[in-house]
Amino acid sequence: MNLHGFTARDGELEVGGVGIRRLAARAGGTPFYAYDRARLRARVAGLRAALPAAVRIHYAVKANPLPALVQHMAGLVDGLDVASAGELAIALDAGMPAARIGFAGPGKRAEELRQAAAAGALVNLESEREVALLAGIARATGWRPPVALRVNPDFQLKGAGMSMGGGPRPFGVDAEQAPAVLAAIGAAGLDFRGFHLFAGSQNLRPAAIVEAQRAALALARRLAAHAPAPVRHLNLGGGFGISYFPGDTELDLAPIAAGLAELVADAATSLPGAELVLELGRWLVGGAGVYVCQVLDRKVSRGRTFLVCDGGLHHHLAASGNFGQAVRRNYPVAIATAAGAAPAGPVSVVGPLCTPLDLLADQVDLPAAGPGDLVAVFQSGAYGASASPQGFLGHPPARELLV
C-alpha cells in the first residue's frame, strides 16, 4: 500500500512518528492538516544536493502560509517569496532578512508597497503604476528598497498545470513593454536589481522546465541592455510539479540540474554577478502534508457506498477538484486507521456540505471503514487550508499541526 512517503504502525498512519489518532487528540479533534518537519527538511536538502550550489532556492509562501511552517522553511531556504503584505508580515516574523524576501503580485495596493519599502523587501514591479507609486514613496521617505521588474515572458511553460506567462496576462509587464518600464525605473532612481520571470506551475516535464529557464535567461540577457543598473538578481520562476494522480511520475531533477549548470556558467559571463533564483511552492511542501478527517456516517445509496466525513471542500478545495483543475481526479487517499488492510471495494468519500461538489474521493477502492475511522488525503501540504473557502457553510476551520 502506498502511503506517499509516510509510515504506518499497527495499521495506523503516522506523521513525524506519531500515530494519527494521537495526533487527532493533540489537535483537539478532526479535521486537521499535519505537516512533517523532517520531510520538509529532507526535501530541501535533496534539492540542494541535486542542483548546482550557486542556484538560490526560495519558498513561495502562497503554497502554505502557516506561520510555524514558514518559520521552519525560513531556516532551510535562501529566501521567501510573498504575494501580499499579509504574507510579507509572516515572512518577516519568521526571521527571514528583508533583503531575501521578494514581493510579487499583479495588484499591489499603495499601502502594501509602502509596507514592503519600509521593510526593505525586494519589490517585483509589475506595472508603470507600481513604478510611479514606489518612486513617490521613495521620494517622500528616503527609503530605497531593492526592486526587480516582473516580466510577462514572450514564451510559455509547456505542459504547465497552470500557465502564468506568455500571451496576455495580468502578471508583470509584457516583454515588449519592458524597455520603457526599465527606463521609468531608472528615471525614478529606484534601486534596480534584476528580473522576475514566472511562466507557470505544476509541471512534470523536465524538458519543458529546462527550456523555459533557458528562455528566461535569454530574455533577461536581452533586457539587461535596457536596464538602469547591472542585473544582480534573476528569478527564473519555478513550476516544479508533484505527482497527484495515478500515472503522474515524480519530476526527474537530473535534467533540470544539468540545464541549470549550463545556465549558471552562461550567466557567469553574460550577466556577471547575477544570482539565479528558483521559487518553489508545492514541490517543497506538498508531499509533507496530509489532511485528515473522520468518517461520521457510512451510507449506501442505490448500490453506491458513501463515507460521509467531517471534512471536505471547505478545508481542501483542491482535493475536491475545484481549484483550477480541468478534469476532476482523485487525490491519493487512505483509511488512516486501517493502513495496510486489504481493499474492500469502491467507496466515495464526501464531506458534510450540502453540495455535490463536496467530494474528496470518487469511487476509490479502500479498506472497510465506518464511523470513527480516519481518512487521510495525501499530497496536501500545499494549497490546502489557506486555498479553501473555510467559511462556506459555517463549519469550523481545519486545525493545522507541524509535527
Ligand SMILES: *Cc1c(COP(=O)(O)O)cnc(C)c1O
Ligand atoms: C504561485 C507562485 C509560485 C509557486 O507555485 P508552485 O506551483 O506552488 O510552485 C511561485 N511563484 C509565483 C510568482 C507564484 O505566483
